[in-house]
Amino acid sequence: MNTRIFIPADMLAIALGANEIAVAMASEANARGEAIEIIRNGSRGLCWAEPLVEVQTDTGRIAYGNITINDVGGLFDADFLKGGAHEKCLGATEEIPFLKAQERFIFKTCGLYAPCNIVAYEAHGGFAGLRAALALSSEKIVDEVQTSGLRGRGGAGFPAAIKWRTVLDVDVSQKYVVCNADEGDSGTFADRLIMEGDPFRLIEGMVIAGLATGAQEGVVYLRSEYPVAKRVLETAIERAEAAGWLGTNIQGSGKDFTLGVFVGGGSYVCGEETALLESLEGKRGIVRVKPPIPALEGLHGKPTLINNVITLCAVPDILARGGAWHGALGVGRSTGTLPFQLAGDVKYGGLVELPFGRSLRELVEDFGGGTRSGLSVKAIQIGGPLGAYLPPHLFDTPLDYEAMAALGAGVGHGGIVVYNETTDMRQQARYAFEFCAHESCGKCTPCRIGSVRGAEVLAEDTPDLHLVDDLCEVMIDGSACAMGGMTPVPVQSAIKYFADDFGTPQRVAAE
Amino acid sequence: MTNMTHWDDNKAKAVMTNSHARGAPLTGALRALVDAFGYVDDAAIAPLMQTYARSRAEVLGVISYYDDFRQSSPGRHVIRLCQAEACQAVGARELTAHVCKKTGLALGETTGDGQLTLEPVYCLGLCANGPAADINGKPAAHLDEKSIDAKLAEITK
Structure with a gap:
């Protein structure tokens, strides 16, 4: 029987060379007379290990992470078709802590088979x-x-x-x-x-x-x-x-x-x-x-x-x-799971599906393993470009809709971007306005004009933070949708939690 | 953008008619034009007005609203560098500055010889492995100055 090898065909794996690896693996197997079947599966969500190549063995699927085209020969030498030891071997896929500690149901079958294999989908429930x-x-x-x-x-x-x-x-x-x-x-x-x-x-x-x-x-x-x-x-x-x-x-x-x-x-x-x-x-x-x-x-x-x-x-x-x-999953009125996404300067980035109620710290530190750069974490932004910037001292906040709302933040679509100590939070706040100016549909004046004015003010040597607050207030109250209404979230959270990055503390001076 | 052809009025009209016949809205027809030619030529405006029974202002308004619907031909090669937060967190600003310096282009510009266009893109969904880019329609991740230089050399050789 042909040995099954799984090489993901999602956009990230392709960006990291998965297509070339699949070609090289087929020709290497051919040259060595090994009978293999390459299945281009979906991603298991372990972005940090992509391209993640898996081999179906008698004892289950064995994973090899961060494979490059230069590893192909060595994998065959190491008898990876039988799950052989190799420096890039991560062991049984299901036992990888990043995956094992999750509670998946939405993503439970993602990556197990070729995405358009309808027979396999049905066979997995x-x-x-x-x-x-x-x-x-x-x-x-x-x-x-x-x-x-x-x-x-x-x-x-x-x-x-x-x-x-x-x-x-x-x-x-x-x-x-x-x-x-x-x-x-x-x-x-x-x-x-x-x-x-x-x-x-x-x-x-x-x-x-x-x-x-x-x-x-x-x-x-x-x-x-x-x-x-x-x-x-x-x-x-x-x-x-x-x-x-x-x-x-x-x-x-x-x-x-x-x-x-x-x-x-x-x-x-x-x-x-x-x-x-x-x-x-x-x-x-x-x-x-x-x-x-x-x-x-x-x-x-x-x-x-x-x-x-x-x-x-x-x-x-x-x-x-x-x-x-x-x-029964989750906490309070936040039922079920949320597929969180760890991104930015994070060591183990990827998809983490967990019931609501776990803490940011568990996600960023236990799953994420801190920063990829090795620098310390300065902030995370949760919930996309309209989400709040939060400092590490708030990382014990439980991740559910209500607890996040109490902080003036939101879980949004579950995206968490990690920033290291070199980040200039004023630059990030200014970017929030700039992005809003770029993307605003133009219907509401507070969004269309407020975003441009906000970016200008934050570009000044000593920005007038009262004016920024006023702009934010008008955007929150006067915009028809979340674009204008929530752009103030990243801006005001950055000012609130990272005041040192905003130059002369004018609020104090004015009081 | 190797799979694209030069603008051709007759082919473009066929694309528009096909889109309309499939029930695609104006935005769908514009997408089909961009997929075929890389941009929407001014010559498309009159037939779009006719096919979709819209005024010139409406057609131009829709074209200019969407970043994807370019109004002039892009360079032979197009590099789109992600400018969004997750890539910023791992050095996208510095990488962009490097590429701009190296190519002599600002984001949104094309070289005089029509070889290369540099554009911003706001998120490719490769956020755990930034900085990311789209190079001639192919995704690229975990970029640094060395690897983007190699990719630049590869496409412009």
Whole structure:
């Protein structure tokens, strides 16, 4: 039997040479007369070990990390096909502490097989949720989601079931399910990993959402920076249709749901749901004023359910295992798990799925292992470009929606960027304004003008922090969406916790 | 951008018509044009107005809104350097300064001979392994001055 070798084909592994490694491995095996089968799987989320090559042995999968093309010959010399010892051997994949200490369900099968292998997906428990949903009424599906306590993973944390029920309750025939896959937050890549590595989970979640809301048409709004995800999703959609899990008369149920992928135009604000809808309708990605909410008047004026990739990927297990099972994970009103993403200057960066309630310290220090540079940690930014900068003395804060909100921060989409001691926090605060100026859709004056003015003030030798506060206040109160309304979060947290970086302490001088 | 062809009015019209026939919105047609030619030529505006029944201002407004819908032909090679926070945390600003100095370009500029375009990009999702870049459509991660120099030499040789 051919020995199976797993070499990831996600965008990161490709960036680090995985395609070249796969070619070299095939030719090396050929030259040595070894019978191998190379499977291009999704990522296991151990970004620090990519490219992570795994070998299927009698005792399970053995991992070899940070493989380069120069390692290929040596791996064969070390008899890696039998799990042989090698300086880059990480042992059994499942026993790697970074992976073993996680509690995964959304990502539990990501990276186990080739992403578009629908047989493997089903063999690993795939479509159990959809099968269960097909036997339920729309109301019962929404009830399960409500029992689960699932909240939107895109950043706002809005209870999913409220949106679902709102769309369900509108009595019209044309409705839509839109997946927000415009993962623009720096420091986040969970959507990318799951779309590139386990696309059927998203498809399954979207079909269930369609059954629950009465929508028969779905769209994945994908950012253009993710070309690999586009190819994978399109192939997976074709295969799901061929296997009767998508399209007309799904599994003989008489229910229909079609799905397409739409690629965005490189605009960050199109991750905001109403700007996203405008973009899908062919217009400038300008934020709409709510109400009406998209659940009542969304795409082309029809009721539209918009959820983030990870929200929808949590749904199959909720239907398969029951809402109560999901509701028991996590803490308080933050139920379930969040796939955190460790990024920036961190030694062990990657995807860490944990139930809500763990601390930042556990993530940054235990999983992350401190900085990659070896310098000390000065700050982390949690929740993307609109997230707060927090200092190490707050790292014991539990990671849940409410505890973070109490700090004026948010978990957002779960991205955590680590900064070392050389970081100039004033430069970071200024960048937050600059990014807002670059990406603002221009609809609201506080966002459009405030961001430009804020960047100017923070560029001055002795910035007037009163003026910055005033600008932030107007942006918070006067912006229609989170772009203008939350740009003050990184700015004000940087000023609050890292005052030394802002030059002459004018606030004290003025008092 | 090796898989792209020079602007061709007839081919472009076919791309627009196909997009419209597939039910793609104006943003979808613009995406198809950029995928085919690397940019949206001014010659596309009139046929887009006609195909999509939009005014000139509306068409131009949509084109200019999105960073991806370039209005002039990019260089033969395009390097997009990530400028976002996770890459900043591992030296993206310094790396960008190095590349700008080396190529004589600011972000958003193209060399006079049309060989190289340098652009900013805000997150490629390679945030655990920055600094990251997109070089002629191929992702690159964990870059430093030495490795980006090697990649520059490779594409411009």
